[in-house]
Amino acid sequence: MHANKRILWISFSLLMMFTLSAFAALPENEKCMNCHGQREIKSIAGNNVYIDPAKFVATTHAIVGCASCHDRVSSDHPGDGSAPTRATCGDCHGPIFDEYSKSLHGSKARCNDCHNPHDVKLPVIMSGDEINGKCAKCHDTRKTLQNHAKWLPQAELHIDSLLCITCHTGSKDYVITMSIESRQPGSKDVFKSATYEELATLSKMEDIGRLIDLNGDNLVSLEELRVFNHHLRGKNMRLWGMMTPEIVTHSYQILENRWDCSFCHASGPKAMQKSFLAFPQKKGGYTRLAVEKGAILDILYGTPDFYMLGSTRSTPLNIVGALIVIAGLSFPLGHGFFRLLTRKNRKEDDHEA
Amino acid sequence: MKHKEMVYMTPMPVRIWHWLNAFGIVTLCITGLQIRFPDYINIFGAYKAAIRLHNTAGVVVSISYMLWFIYYLVVAKSLLKLYVPTLEDLKSGILRQAYFYFLTYFVGKPNPHHSTPDSKFNPMQNAAYLVIMFILLPLVVLSGALLMYVAPLRELLLLLGGIKMLVGTHFLLACCFTAFLFVHIYLATLGHTPFAHFKPMWNGWEEETVEDTLPTKDK
Ligand code: HEM
Numbered sequence: 001m002h003a004n005k006r007i008l009w010i011s012f013s014l015l016m017m018f019t020l021s022a023f024a025a026l027p028e029n030e031k032c033m034n035c036h037g038q039r040e041i042k043s044i045a046g047n048n049v050y051i052d053p054a055k056f057v058a059t060t061h062a063i064v065g066c067a068s069c070h071d072r073v074s075s076d077h078p079g080d081g082s083a084p085t086r087a088t089c090g091d092c093h094g095p096i097f098d099e100y101s102k103s104l105h106g107s108k109a110r111c112n113d114c115h116n117p118h119d120v121k122l123p124v125i126m127s128g129d130e131i132n133g134k135c136a137k138c139h140d141t142r143k144t145l146q147n148h149a150k151w152l153p154q155a156e157l158h159i160d161s162l163l164c165i166t167c168h169t170g171s172k173d174y175v176i177t178m179s180i181e182s183r184q185p186g187s188k189d190v191f192k193s194a195t196y197e198e199l200a201t202l203s204k205m206e207d208i209g210r211l212i213d214l215n216g217d218n219l220v221s222l223e224e225l226r227v228f229n230h231h232l233r234g235k236n237m238r239l240w241g242m243m244t245p246e247i248v249t250h251s252y253q254i255l256e257n258r259w260d261c262s263f264c265h266a267s268g269p270k271a272m273q274k275s276f277l278a279f280p281q282k283k284g285g286y287t288r289l290a291v292e293k294g295a296i297l298d299i300l301y302g303t304p305d306f307y308m309l310g311s312t313r314s315t316p317l318n319i320v321g322a323l324i325v326i327a328g329l330s331f332p333l334g335h336g337f338f339r340l341l342t343r344k345n346r347k348e349d350d351h352e353a
Numbered sequence: 354m355k356h357k358e359m360v361y362m363t364p365m366p367v368r369i370w371h372w373l374n375a376f377g378i379v380t381l382c383i384t385g386l387q388i389r390f391p392d393y394i395n396i397f398g399a400y401k402a403a404i405r406l407h408n409t410a411g412v413v414v415s416i417s418y419m420l421w422f423i424y425y426l427v428v429a430k431s432l433l434k435l436y437v438p439t440l441e442d443l444k445s446g447i448l449r450q451a452y453f454y455f456l457t458y459f460v461g462k463p464n465p466h467h468s469t470p471d472s473k474f475n476p477m478q479n480a481a482y483l484v485i486m487f488i489l490l491p492l493v494v495l496s497g498a499l500l501m502y503v504a505p506l507r508e509l510l511l512l513l514g515g516i517k518m519l520v521g522t523h524f525l526l527a528c529c530f531t532a533f534l535f536v537h538i539y540l541a542t543l544g545h546t547p548f549a550h551f552k553p554m555w556n557g558w559e560e561e562t563v564e565d566t567l568p569t570k571d572k
Contacts, residue, residue, distance in 0.1 A: 153404055156504035189508050238511065261400035266391035304515025305507075310391040310400070317521055321528035328532020332539035338459055339543075345461035 029056075032066045035078075045078075055119045058284055064092075069117065089117070096250050103169075105252035109138065125285040127179050127193040127278060128163055128242035135164045151259070161242050161306070167258040171245030176275035176296050177288065178303065183236040194237060196280040202235070209279050213289055220277050220291040226301040241275070241296065241306035265310035272296045272311050362473065362559040364429065370421040371554060377414035381407060382531050389524065411497045418490060435472075436486060438479040446476030458543070468559070478540075481533070489529055496523040 035041055037053040056062050067073075069087040074080050089111040090097030100106055114134045123131065135144075141159070149155035165171055181191035182198055196208065203211040212228045213220050229239060243264070257263045275296050276288040295302040299314040306312070363371075384407035387394045397403040425432035438446070449465050454477070458464075466475030474482060496519055499506055503516060510516050544550040553559035 153401065153408075154503055160504060189505075261404075262391055265400055299517070299521065304517050305511065307516045307520050309388060309520075313389055313524075314517075314521070317524060321524055324525065324528040325531045325535075328529075328535040331536045335454070336539065342459040342461075345459060 028065055028067050029062065032070075032073075051118045055284055059118070059120045060122075061117060061120055089115075100250035100252070103250060103252035104254070105168075113138070121285055123244070123248045124246075124288060125281075127280075127286055128177060128244060129179075129193050131163050131165070131244075132159075139164075161240075163242065163244055165248065166243055166245060167255060168252055169245075170249050170251040170253070170255070171247060172249070173246035174243050175246055176241045176272065176303075176306070177244045177278055178239050178241045178275060178291070178306070179278045179286070180232075181238050181240045183238075191238060191240065193280065196282050199280065200282075202237075206282075209287070209289055211279075212277060218289055220289050220295070222292045222295050222298055222302055225291065225295055225298075225303070229301050229304055238305055239303060241303055243308075262310075265308065267311050272308065357560055359558045359560060360469070361557055362468065362553040363557050364424075365557065366420060366424040366428070368554060368557060370417045370424070373417040374414055374421070377410045377417065378530055378534070380410040381414065382527060382534070384410065385524075385527050408501055411494070411501070414490075415494045415498070418494060421486075435474065436479065436483050438476055438483065442476035442479055447480055450475045450477040454540075454543075481537075485530075485533060489526055489533075493523065493526040493530065496526065 033051065033053055033056075036049060036051045037056075039050060042050045061069075070084040071087070073084040074082050077084065088097075093111075097111075100111070114137075144164075145155055145159055148159065152158055166174065180194045180199060182194040184190040184192055199208040199211060200206070202208075205211070207216075209218075210216055212224055214224050214227065225239075232238060273293050273296070275291040277291055278286040278288040280286055296306065296308075296312050297314055299317055383396060384403045387396050387400070387403040388407060391400050391403075397406060422432070425435065453462065453465055464475070468474070499510060499513075499519055500516075500523060503510065510519055513519060541550045541554075542548070549560065
């Protein structure tokens with residue numbers, strides 16, 4: 001009995017040691033975070049040396065551990081004034097590093113200009129706003145808008161609903177990612193991704209996904225989406241869709257085919273079937289729920305505020321439209337037919353339409 | 354005996370409006386088709402070209418609509434007289450006209466309506482033009498104008514039920530115009546010769562056959 005328990009315990013610990021060996025770095029992190037995770041360090045050594053523990057823990061880099069990237073920290077640190085070493089991103093992200101360096105942007109910005117190594121995130125747990133925010137640090141949004149408006153119709157709308165990297169990298173597999181945005185207080189048309197707190201107040205539940213996913217099956221059905229859109233009315237919120245790539249690459253370039261609107265607008269409704277709904281998480285970042293296939297194409301209430309010309313047209317509406325046109329066409333055809341048959345009955349000049 | 358007489362039916366501003374409008378609407382229908390179905394229809398080459406042309410034609414149609422409206426309302430002062438049907442028109446005129454188009458026309462009976470510059474349209478035309486010019490055209494112009502400025506007018510669009518509602522309305526209206534065009538052009542060929550109604554729309558003068566005994570109207 002006793003022996004059995006011990007063997008179990010030992011094998012469990014061994015298992016943990018192997019599978020979670022990455023976590024072995026964590027106590028090390030703790031040591032550094034004792035100082036770097038305290039807000040007070042800001043006033044001593046500046047904002048940069050403060051590392052937000054909540055954000056850091058959520059990254060994969062937390063598993064990598066401080067020591068992997070800062071492998072030589074002197075024992076007298078920080079007293080001796082010698083700066084700890086820093087790994088370069090290329091050490092671990094070789095392929096991305098190569099791809100990026102070769103790209104048109106390679107000489108314009110370093111990895112760290114776009115990524116805070118202590119707050120890295122997978123693209124799927126970021127909102128579109130957040131990703132575009134990286135570019136906005138250097139590319140003034142207003143100026144970008146002006147430059148793009150020279151050739152891009154409805155530039156503002158495009159910049160609002162597309163990631164910069166959608167057009168400027170070879171990223172692939174586009175989907176529509178929706179998120180809930182709330183109107184900024186005091187403004188008429190400035191919307192920002194709604195925060196977890198805002199949505200929690202709205203849903204009165206811990207799991208704010210249930211705000212839309214009413215039956216909790218982790219899939220947002222079209223019906224649930226419609227109900228939610230009605231629910232949003234008058235709440236100063238809206239459901240906003242952005243076209244985002246599933247696979248992010250760092251091959252920065254000015255893609256010829258993005259000049260040509262048909263890359264997106266002639267992709268046909270089939271390309272627009274897949275969509276997700278992203279919710280902010282309590283601890284930061286986003287999770288997303290899959291949305292029923294075809295929601296983007298729903299005639300009215302699926303996504304009342306998201307419409308992509310040429311690609312998200314609704315088939316039922318097309319049928320109604322076609323019927324109207326056919327009705328119009330059938331009059332000349334029908335009337336003309338009888339007109340032809342009865343032409344002998346009419347002598348010229350006898351009548352007038 | 355009968356003799357032919359020329360009547361000045363359609364004043365110059367109306368003709369300018371009409372052909373600008375006709376050309377504009379046809380352009381809008383075709384470019385619109387490419388804009389909605391770019392994966393099937395490519396007439397103007399680049400998608401952007403279709404959009405630019407569509408927007409331009411939309412502006413032309415809006416401006417020419419204003420020309421029409423102001424001319425008839427302010428200069429000719431006959432907007433309401435020509436375009437608003439009388440109670441009599443609604444009660445029996447439309448039926449009488451429909452009866453003609455669908456039945457007695459084939460037998461060879463004359464048109465119950467006689468066009469004069471003061472009463473150009475038969476009751477059916479009257480009703481159709483009223484709907485087209487006072488409801489459908491303003492609506493399509495308005496929805497189109499909103500769609501040209503989606504981002505700045507977002508707030509308004511949300512009030513109107515969102516962009517999908519607007520695009521849907523715009524599309525269905527466009528279908529109505531296409532349907533109207535088929536009927537309209539066809540009906541215009543029902544004069545005493547197929548082109549009898551096109552001539553006054555082009556040079557203003559309509560040729561009429563009048564009984565000698567009838568007093569001729571002042572022009
Ligand atoms: C290629 C396209 C078109 C052709 C060939 C055409 C032809 C004609 C013709 C022959 C007439 C004179 C006969 C009549 O009074 O019924 C006419 C009048 C009229 N058409 Fe058109 N039309 C076209 C497009 C349009 C469009 C798109 C509209 C409106 C959206 C329109 C609205 C009218 C109106 C309101 C009149 C009466 C004008 C007046 O005398 O005040 N037409 N059209």
